[in-house]
Amino acid sequence: MKRVFSSYNLQIVHHARNLLEAAGVRAVVKNEFLASGMGELPPAECQPELWVMRDSDAARAEEILRFPAQATNDWRCGCGETLGGQFTQCWHCGSQRG
Numbered sequence: 001m002k003r004v005f006s007s008y009n010l011q012i013v014h015h016a017r018n019l020l021e022a023a024g025v026r027a028v029v030k031n032e033f034l035a036s037g038m039g040e041l042p043p044a045e046c047q048p049e050l051w052v053m054r055d056s057d058a059a060r061a062e063e064i065l066r067f068p069a070q071a072t073n074d075w076r077c078g079c080g081e082t083l084g085g086q087f088t089q090c091w092h093c094g095s096q097r098g
């Protein structure tokens with residue numbers, strides 16, 4: 001496992017994780033419970049962190065987080081749903097990718 005991202009803002013860390021997952025990179029958020037519910041800024045060691053499961057994904061993960069739009073390769077279904085590049089079928093209406 002390798003850490004690829006951290007922020008005091010848990011929502012941003014989760015957003016980053018979603019970007020990685022959408023690109024097919026397995027990632028987990030650490031420290032999210034340490035940092036939550038404290039009402040004040042947590043110390044640096046309690047920042048939410050994003051880790052990739054495979055060390056070999058770290059370089060790709062950093063690239064994705066730097067250029068999220070290109071990396072995720074989203075597509076839009078005819079029904080209006082936006083889907084991640086790893087999906088070949090719309091989860092909303094069931095259509096195949098065009």
Ligand SMILES: [Zn+2]
Pocket residue numbers: 077078079080081090091092093094095
């Ligand atoms: Zn659809």
